[in-house]
Amino acid sequence: MASHDHEKQAAMDLAEDSRQTSWDHPSFVAELFKGNFRFDLISPFPEQNAEDKRIGDEYMEKVRVVMEQYIDPEKVDREEEVPREALRALADIGCFGLKIPKEYGGLGMSQTNYNRIVSYIASYCASTSVYISSHLSIGVPQPLKLFGTKAQKEKFLPRLAKGAISAFALTEPSVGSDPAKMATTATPSEDGSYYLLNGEKLWCTNGPVAELLVVMCVTPPKIVNGKEKKQISAFVVDTDTPGFEVVHVCRFMGVRGIQNGLLRFTNVKVPAENLIGKTGDGLKIALTTLNTGRLTVPATCAGGGKAALRHLQDWVNDRVQWGAPIHKHQAVGKKLADAASNTFAMEAINDLACALAERGDADIRLESAMAKYYCTETGWKMCDDVLQVRGGRGFETAASLRARGEKPMAVEMSMRNARISRIIEGTSEIMQLFIAREAMDTHVSRVMPILMPRPGQKDSKFQAILKAFKFYALWYPKTWMPASIGVTTKHLSKSNVDHLHYIARTAKRLARTMFHTMAKFGPKLEFEQLVLASFVDIGTDLFAMSTCLARAEKLLSRNPNDEDLQNLVDYFCSSARERIKNNLMHVSRNHNRLLNKVSRAYAAGKFAWMDDAIYKGTATHFDDGAPKRVSLNIPQEEQVPK
Numbered sequence: 070m071a072s073h074d075h076e077k078q079a080a081m082d083l084a085e086d087s088r089q090t091s092w093d094h095p096s097f098v099a100e101l102f103k104g105n106f107r108f109d110l111i112s113p114f115p116e117q118n119a120e121d122k123r124i125g126d127e128y129m130e131k132v133r134v135v136m137e138q139y140i141d142p143e144k145v146d147r148e149e150e151v152p153r154e155a156l157r158a159l160a161d162i163g164c165f166g167l168k169i170p171k172e173y174g175g176l177g178m179s180q181t182n183y184n185r186i187v188s189y190i191a192s193y194c195a196s197t198s199v200y201i202s203s204h205l206s207i208g209v210p211q212p213l214k215l216f217g218t219k220a221q222k223e224k225f226l227p228r229l230a231k232g233a234i235s236a237f238a239l240t241e242p243s244v245g246s247d248p249a250k251m252a253t254t255a256t257p258s259e260d261g262s263y264y265l266l267n268g269e270k271l272w273c274t275n276g277p278v279a280e281l282l283v284v285m286c287v288t289p290p291k292i293v294n295g296k297e298k299k300q301i302s303a304f305v306v307d308t309d310t311p312g313f314e315v316v317h318v319c320r321f322m323g324v325r326g327i328q329n330g331l332l333r334f335t336n337v338k339v340p341a342e343n344l345i346g347k348t349g350d351g352l353k354i355a356l357t358t359l360n361t362g363r364l365t366v367p368a369t370c371a372g373g374g375k376a377a378l379r380h381l382q383d384w385v386n387d388r389v390q391w392g393a394p395i396h397k398h399q400a401v402g403k404k405l406a407d408a409a410s411n412t413f414a415m416e417a418i419n420d421l422a423c424a425l426a427e428r429g430d431a432d433i434r435l436e437s438a439m440a441k442y443y444c445t446e447t448g449w450k451m452c453d454d455v456l457q458v459r460g461g462r463g464f465e466t467a468a469s470l471r472a473r474g475e476k477p478m479a480v481e482m483s484m485r486n487a488r489i490s491r492i493i494e495g496t497s498e499i500m501q502l503f504i505a506r507e508a509m510d511t512h513v514s515r516v517m518p519i520l521m522p523r524p525g526q527k528d529s530k531f532q533a534i535l536k537a538f539k540f541y542a543l544w545y546p547k548t549w550m551p552a553s554i555g556v557t558t559k560h561l562s563k564s565n566v567d568h569l570h571y572i573a574r575t576a577k578r579l580a581r582t583m584f585h586t587m588a589k590f591g592p593k594l595e596f597e598q599l600v601l602a603s604f605v606d607i608g609t610d611l612f613a614m615s616t617c618l619a620r621a622e623k624l625l626s627r628n629p630n631d632e633d634l635q636n637l638v639d640y641f642c643s644s645a646r647e648r649i650k651n652n653l654m655h656v657s658r659n660h661n662r663l664l665n666k667v668s669r670a671y672a673a674g675k676f677a678w679m680d681d682a683i684y685k686g687t688a689t690h691f692d693d694g695a696p697k698r699v700s701l702n703i704p705q706e707e708q709v710p711k
């Protein structure tokens with residue numbers, strides 16, 4: 070095997086070993102991919118209780134006061150900085166401790182309230198929300214809450230709750246989507262009392278202003294079955310430690326007020342008691358942190374959708390072209406119907422994912438990844454549609470609109486801010502692969518031990534074949550049997566009940582199509598990413614339809630005659646069915662072989678002849694000055710809530 074293949078296999082093995090695998094409450098989506106439509110797992114739709122909602126609403130009012138007093142979102146975008154006073158005021162009302170338990174000095178908010186509050190902040194100023202979510206969703210508090218010792222929690226959480234900003238440092242210049250191949254090292258001292266960290270971490274949000282970081286590093290390898298196995302471990306690092314430096318502050322097309330940088334560690338001495346979990350647990354800690362951590366990304370997309378719907382309504386009524394308000398032109402109307410129904414779906418998916426995360430015992434890997442994937446892709450498409458509906462004004466800045474005496478809707482800024490969501494905390498392509506891996510688990514776990522036995526595997530090849538045979542003899546015929554929705558639905562219209570039956574049928578069809586495809590391609594299925602993506606998209610649409618129908622059932626139980634809601638859900642489900650039809654067709658009939666040929670020819674430079682009439686020089690005189698690092702560390706005495 071070439072060394073490149075060895076490296077790839079080692080990285081995949083490490084990623085495989087870092088998957089979380091045991092849960093009490095089954096995943097609705099995992100069941101769907103097996104062909105089981107378990108509507109009972111999400112219906113009745115879980116709702117935030119009134120008392121918890123009141124706590125969240127009251128807190129949002131406090132946040133509103135701070136934001137309006139200290140933050141001008143357009144100025145943040147222009148000057149690339151969230152004002153220090155705003156961060157201090159947010160720290161004073163406990164915003165940096167929103168999700169930290171009360172016993173450690175935080176506000177102990179529920180996951181649902183936390184997401185509502187971050188999304189509320191994002192609907193006003195995206196950069197400010199990133200400060201909070203990078204700190205609380207993925208920064209030091211989250212891995213410590215999940216994996217920290219009591220001593221670590223007592224030492225760090227009160228400080229973090231008061232406003233000591235933290236960050237999550239995983240990405241490196243050479244590794245982004247594939248963190249298993251990271252190079253930053255943590256070398257243990259001879260007496261085991263400390264580690265020396267060396268390496269670089271890139272694009273660390275909050276990194277340039279953080280007091281504490283969670284840093285994933287390579288620790289010495291372990292020998293497993295006679296082979297060296299790479300170990301990744303997670304550490305809490307105080308940025309006051311000598312050897313830590315911010316090498317560069319990065320600038321971006323959107324969320325311009327964030328602080329994000331390239332960080333360097335040169336013999337940074339970290340006490341052994343700052344190791345989170347055990348050595349070798351680092352990647353699992355990072356991935357598990359992201360399972361819940363990434364939920365704030367889709368929440369902000371849903372919030373953005375709701376804000377856009379609210380702001381657009383006057384415009385589509387007031388703007389008259391060709392003798393009619395523009396919403397009456399069907400081409401515009403489609404964008405509005407899509408925006409309204411997709412926002413309903415985004416919110417339902419988010420609320421469900423939050424409620425599942427709140428339970429603590431539920432397998433939310435798929436639901437969380439799908440929420441992220443679906444909402445960021447849908448939210449982005451919606452941004453584009455909203456800009457289009459605003460016409461030229463969508464492309465104009467809010468300041469320019471204001472200066473001409475028009476309503477300053479900052480659509481172009483929202484679009485710049487939203488774009489990063491499809492990249493951070495797992496790109497859309499990586500979310501697809503992640504979901505596909507989990508979706509295929511039924512087959513991977515049974516077929517791979519036969520096709521590609523791993524060293525140290527429990528079962529012999531013969532035992533694996535026997536087990537697989539027993540399983541498929543029962544499972545496969547079931548995928549051809551009539552599907553039932555298993556629950557009674559009193560409040561949905563006939564067409565919406567029909568959608569439920571469609572989901573149950575299609576889940577079975579999806580499960581057996583996935584099985585047939587696995588049988589056809591074997592281990593090579595890994596390279597059929599677009600076929601896998603079609604499976605993921607079908608599963609995601611089935612999940613979105615189910616979630617919308619579960620929420621609609623709940624809402625309609627209170628107001629059975631709400632025809633507009635019936636139509637909204639019916640429209641969403643009908644559109645989803647159209648997408649599913651196309652994706653099913655893509656699995657059996659596509660031109661992916663041709664696509665491979667064209668993309669490989671391009672990468673090999675075969676189309677260089679297209680380079681005609683483009684600038685090929687190397688002008689370098691547009692440098693816009695030295696990178697700036699704004700000191701936003703809030704002195705401890707200022708952080709204590711008054």
Ligand SMILES: Cc1cc2nc3c(=O)[nH]c(=O)nc-3n(C[C@H](O)[C@H](O)[C@H](O)COP(=O)(O)OP(=O)(O)OC[C@H]3O[C@@H](n4cnc5c(N)ncnc54)[C@H](O)[C@@H]3O)c2cc1C
Pocket residue numbers: 203236237238239240244245246247271272273274275321329489492493494495496497498499502598
């Ligand atoms: C504003 C911003 C904030 C960030 N904040 C943080 C942070 O706080 N902490 C942190 O650790 N990181 C952070 N990141 C890094 C971010 O998580 C990475 O950018 C992201 O994981 C993608 O990695 P990459 O950019 O290196 O892309 P690459 O991994 O190089 O990927 C390039 C392209 O190839 C695709 N690709 C890669 N592998 C595959 C594959 N196997 N199959 C199909 N497609 C593939 C990707 O989807 C992408 O489209 C941030 C980045 C930005 C820009």
